[in-house]
Amino acid sequence: MDQVINCAVSVDDSIDVDAVKLEISNSILVKHPRFSSIMVKDSCGRERWRKVEVNVDEHFIIRRESQITDDPSISDEDAVNDYLADLSVSTPLSLSKPLWEFHLLLAHKYAVLRLHHSLGDGISLMSMFLSCCRRADDPNQRPTTHGIGASSSSNDRKIWSLLTKLLKVIWYTLVYVIEFALRTLWLKDKRTAISGGAGVELWPRKLATAKFKIDDMKTVKKVIPNATINDVLFGIISCGLSRYLDLRSPKALKEGLQLTGAAMINLRKQSGLQDFSELMDSKKGARWGNKFGMLLLPIYYHKGGSDPLQFVKRSKAMIDKKKLSLEGPCSYKIGNFVMSFFGPKLAGVLNYRILSNTTFTISNVIGPQEDITFGGNHISSVRVTSSSLPHAITMHMVSYAGKADMQISVAKDIIPDPKVLAKCFQDALLEMKEAATTIAKS
Template identity: 65%
Template sequence: MGRSESEVERDEPLTPAGRLFLRPEMDQIIHCAIGCKYPIDVDALRSEIAASVMVKHPRFSSLMVRDRRGREHWRRTTVDVDRHVIAVSDPVGDSAAGDEEAVNDYAADLAVSSPLATDKPLWEFHILRAHDCMLLRIHHALGDGISLMSMFLECCRRADGSDRRPSIGSVGASERTDVGGRRRGWWMVGAAIWWTVVFVVEFVLRTLWVRDQRTTVSGGAGVELWPRKLATAKFQIDDMKTVKKAVSHATINDVLFGVISSGLSRYLDIRSPKALREGLQITGVAMVNLRKQPGLQELSNLMSGNSGIRWGNKFGMLLLPVYYHQGGSDPLQYLKRAKAMIDQKKQSLEAHFSYKIGHFVMSCFGPKVACWLNYRIVCNTTFTISNVIGPKEEITVVGNPITYLRVNNTSLPHAITMHMVSYAGRADLQIMVAKEIIPDPQVLAKCFEEALLEMKEAAVAATKE
């Protein structure tokens, strides 16, 4: 059936990033597990969603349609909330498993070959009543982690009874103040040019043929279709801050990547002892927010054309190398190496280059070529890592206090994908793995937790000296 001219005029084209995430090879759905303190009132939740800003937002109230040339568009529609709220009354997964393991198993099952229906807007809530948990599924074409976290928090309130919206901390930026005169300014410009050239060349080579040496944690083409397992590494933000203070100008992101480096080295020692050479490089793909203002913004700012902040997907990619090292006498060496490498990345324009080149390729050559390039980068590296900052204080949804927020994506060719979200003084790292390659993700999670605690002990000892 043909469409009227008025319908065509109202349709809004998808952004290049949105079109990329709809390709079968890169089809990405974000899963946000929301633990609740009390049993969930499904009817009250439906009413809250129906009255929320979510169903009024253009992305959340539009169908994804294709024109005669196969180009994707958004078309506004009426949201039937009942079709988006899926109540699961019976326990999921192994009956002997605890709530956390059951929810992780449910999310892992959805991570492979479980697309969202295209005859309704691309989001839905799964209510796991037996486990006091909601699983929010949102297609990545609707927005990135910053946009979607802002949307979710607009629907929440603080748990202290003040009926105020949650507040968001900084994203862990360094407190350093740049001093010096014109000489320092020229030096920074020169360093930016140098590191940009170095990292852009490396990025291009990674896209074409350079790849990580294979290890026991390597994925590859087709691995996105393999069954998944999901485990959670739990950190205390205060522990990460203690470690951060041990190294001048370090950030929480530096600490996180130091923990990843140490934890992966520990895990490789368990899986393949004496089979790896010292200093072996394992490369991660990190997603970096490119919006001008740091931190999360209120939804009104994200939707405002005058704020300078655009809704949707605006992030670049960084290639972050991890080097395998056997355990040494100073656990803080992992943080120092991570900080030195990330400082170089910050000086460069690698993330902006990856975003701009992706936009250019999509606009000039179409989603098939852009998808092939992104797929190649993932196949030639070893893991994915992202970090989204959440609310500082405890929050409620429909008056029900939230006990945890955890995020993961649907599967990629990587055998390991990791997503960290902070919430009320804690940080949970969701570790999704291809279970035929990494059958014991709980062991990997333990390696990360022990790495942070060991760094904390070293940091405390250093302050006493």
């Protein structure tokens, strides 16, 4: 699908171009097999990786002008978001060199790392990025990786008998795998003001950032038994999209209308970030690359005035069922089977159809818990988005040092006001926090 990941990193001080190039030249990145190979076709037309010599200078694009845009009133954040939105539809990665590049936007103190998704998934790439960074409070230490991620709960063993749980696993897996197959064939969401579809990945884009505090999400999580940050995030998405649809098409939508999101889940044994050395060691079993399954996560439209915490409770109930199923591993095995026996073209077509028949993409990658530096320069934010998906709205959240930024990429002819949508998400969390605080005090 030629999907490209765009990671925007902002720093506090002016970017030293030579220092950044030196850091990259000495990093594991240029030595990694995927980052030092190009994709070629053999005599039978099959694509293969071929090792090449990496010229770091060829992978750097330096923008030295004072502004990306002609309007000096536009903030650095908005200017970089506009730049990323343009890149996502107008500038593919060159196939004549390894599929990654750095854009240094010197006037805005931003570095944009662009990578083809074939180089790795979010867990792999974030783990590699952190291997090149250092903790701000101790430059001799690398950022924390082990222990970052959602831990599985053992309460299930105490509440349900093993037989009951096994029956639920079988039932939910059967139901969700059948639904997955139907999505591939013909089943699709009803059209709304935020629907995309085949070809929408080529439409012009806009980008906005929704900003959250992890502590606010934890406040909400505490008042809902056994809830996780992902439950809260999906509650925010559900509430925020309902609010936005109320603004765009009031009285036009049926209460309880289903909107389906496509979410990717890590299938490695360790949840969350991985130790980079273990990713590169085939004997460890963590495995570099793309090792994720797809979940279809439905949300339901509800008119304004609802208790905001109800969105989280409904999301938790749905996600708990998904966790009991084997939908993620099954989707990975099915995709791997199709790829192995029928080739990447058919696998790509099936994947594309699933996305065309759903409404949005959502991902959440856990970043470092502490402040970090790269090449001695303090990093103030890390944001990620991706291109080439046939959704009118894609959302990618990355947490960093107590904050979480969600990049919202939209097809601007369908969703012309992504900042309004971002505010709907932010307001949803604030209302949830207020309701949770009231419950905690009572």
